[in-house]
Amino acid sequence: MRILSQNPVADTSSVLYRRCVIDLATGTSTQNDVPCKNLEDVLGGFGRSYQILAERRISEAYCPENPLILNIGILTGSTVMTGLRSYFSSYSPLKHSKKGLPSAMWSAGSGNFGNKLKWSGVDEVIFENRSEVPVYAVFSEGENGANVELKSATHLLGLTSHEKIMALQKEYTDAHFAVIGPAGENFNNVYMGAVVLSTDNQLKSGEGKSRFAGRGGMGSMMGYKNLIAIVARSSDKMGKITPDMRDVNRDVIKNGGSARFQPVSQGGHGGTWANIDVLQAFHAVPENNFRPKGDEDVAGLFRGNVEKDFDIQSEACFRCGIRCHNNLFHRNADGSRGALAAKFDFEPLILFGSNIGINNGRQVTELIHLCDSLGMDAISLGTTISYLLEYNARHPEQPLCDGVGFGQFDKIRDLIVQTGRGNLCAVGRGVMRLSEQTGETSYAMHVKGLELPAYLPETNPAYAFAIAGGHMSMGTHMYLAKEGKTGLDDWVEVITRQGLLQVGYDMIGLCKFVGVGMGHELIPRAISEATGLKVSSEEIVAAVRRAYLRGLALELRQGYEDDEYTLPAQVFENPNPKVTLPAFVTPEFFAQMKQKVWAVFKPEMKGLLP
């Protein structure tokens, strides 16, 4: 990125980012410095990539004209703590409107890959068309931007995501990697393939401690393009930490927002795993396809119980002091620490645990590990499986997939393997398509074609306005549990003022676990210290808001109708009395909420698309 002026708002074109366009069909590439059109371009991530997607009319995801865009945020590769993010954007093979048009999507991941990509000399890569043969792309730092090569990836085919990363590391010792697993390779039958990103910890330990850009099937898009891996090579170019930057990073660690995710031993609450304790207090932990039973079965997944079987180590992404990872290690017979079992976060823990009827920590770790190795999105896979299990419970006389049921670990494990290897498209293409095939859509837990994360839809009507994943693009999933608010105006306010701003983290290159709102003074301070650019909180908030609304406008352009902005019908038709949080999401409430939200959003959406 070249910065010619410190005031990017007055003259956005004075900030230029380095774009590389690779034509996978011909193997050629071009690079140029692109002046920013607006502050969204300057901040980066999906704020920039969605403007590129908006310029194209795409009617099916798997077509040569659908680009795969890899980019970073303005703080990726800086000395700001958590500034590691890389973003993958495209029209999604998974998320689509009922008209059949694919929705634009992005997915974000940490690891050290984004840093290396930036340091190699590019800020953005657009992969055009598709390669006839399996290839991987190598970016190496050069004198004028990055050197780019495409190489045969035949030797990587069939390997798990971790195996691919370790194989590539043998050849490129100065690099980090973005790869797909077998799921992405089998893109025709798996639309939920993830991009798997290497971490320093993984490369040093040889253990499968990857990070994932999972949502929306960006790994499947890589597979369609026959792009099996991306290698980013460079020396480490982390700048010197100035005293002011040290203060920024201290505030990242010390602010109460991030402290929540820190290890218990550090005075935090132990990562997102702790959500299970909180939500169980309301009997709001998803069980058996988002249908809490009102009992204490999920206690088997509480940290205190899992600790009896595993060594738990709090670990971190590269240079991050938040240390939110809870890595579970097996115990050897002599009591010493054994091999890595899995990383426990709330989403995979619940979606491969209580939500499919499994409350045994050992079994859950195995399923998480399988999903990660095969390179699938844990949320989409877990939520599609839970639907299948419920369908079978309702139809014992004519079940699907060998009659697999809730809690049947061995059969579920086989289901995951078959899905990841491309042998089970019923699951691999997601819950919306599966439920349309069975004709039973009311308990298919998706909104607008994207599977729900592990927060009950009856506690979050704002899922309807999430544009790229229920909890990643609308920060309201814990609002009811946290605030207890059920008023119409409360929800309209939180959606239209605060919730949407969550997507700002997917522009600037920082992790959401920094834990402050986009309007917090820490954000402009971090940008100023890292780049010299002077941007106010108000200007950042306005840019994030425009980027979100552009995404919403793009959904409408891709054919989404008003009735698709809804929740699974079961929420309205059959409320669950076991949940002790207030039941307030009635059809009337929801209709009024939508009307008021659209009344705020629609006037602002005018003119945001070309």
Added chain:
Amino acid sequence: MQITVKLYGSLCIGRFNSALCEYPDHCTVLTIVKSLGIPSEYLIRLRNGSHVQFDEVVQDGDTISLLPMLDGG
């Protein structure tokens, strides 16, 4: 007056899960939080199962539940 205090997640560490505690009449939720040495920010507070503000006065026999305020990811 006697208040049942329930703690969840990491708040239990070094404290308790549930305890019957003695507090002066007309005390508030914040009084209880402070008495336990729990930081008051990022805290979910329930009185008899319903969300309450810190300045709410509690009554003899109430159950006050305190939960860490987390988020997803």
